Amino acid sequence: MAFLIRWLIAFVLLAATWNPTPLNYLRWAAGHWETDLPLTVLGGLILVVGYVIYLRATLRSIGPIGMALVAAVFGALLWVLVDRGLLQIGNSALNQWLGILLSSLVLGIGLSWSILRRRISGQVDIDDVDEE
Structure with a gap:
C-alpha cells in the first residue's frame, strides 16, 4: 500500500505539471502568468x-x-x-499518458526501493539505521 501511495503522488505530480489535456500547470501558467504572477510562481x-x-x-x-x-x-x-499488437502507437494522447505513467512508476520505485530492498533481502541501508 505504501508503494501505491508513493506512486500515486508521483503520478499526480507529473500529470499536474503537464498532460495532454488543457488541465495542467504549464498550460495554465502560460495563459495566466501576466495576470496572476504570484499564484503562478507559488504553483x-x-x-x-x-x-x-x-x-x-x-x-x-x-x-x-x-x-x-x-x-x-x-x-x-x-x-x-x-x-504483439496490444498497444497502438498512433494515439498521441495515449502515448503521452503512458509516458507520464511510466515516469511516475520510475519515481515511485525509486522512492520505495530502500523499503522494498530491506523487506526482500533483510539488508538495511545506512540511512535506515535510525528507524530501528
Whole structure:
C-alpha cells in the first residue's frame, strides 16, 4: 500500500505539471502568468519542491543507472506490447499518458526501493539505521 501511495503522488505530480489535456500547470501558467504572477510562481514552486523530493530520493536510492535500468525495462515492456499488437502507437494522447505513467512508476520505485530492498533481502541501508 505504501508503494501505491508513493506512486500515486508521483503520478499526480507529473500529470499536474503537464498532460495532454488543457488541465495542467504549464498550460495554465502560460495563459495566466501576466495576470496572476504570484499564484503562478507559488504553483511552480510547489511543483519544484515535489520534484526535488522525488528526484533526490530516487537518485539516492537507485541512482542514475538504476533509473535508466527501470526506464529501460518499461521501454522494453512497451516495445513488446506494440510488437504483439496490444498497444497502438498512433494515439498521441495515449502515448503521452503512458509516458507520464511510466515516469511516475520510475519515481515511485525509486522512492520505495530502500523499503522494498530491506523487506526482500533483510539488508538495511545506512540511512535506515535510525528507524530501528
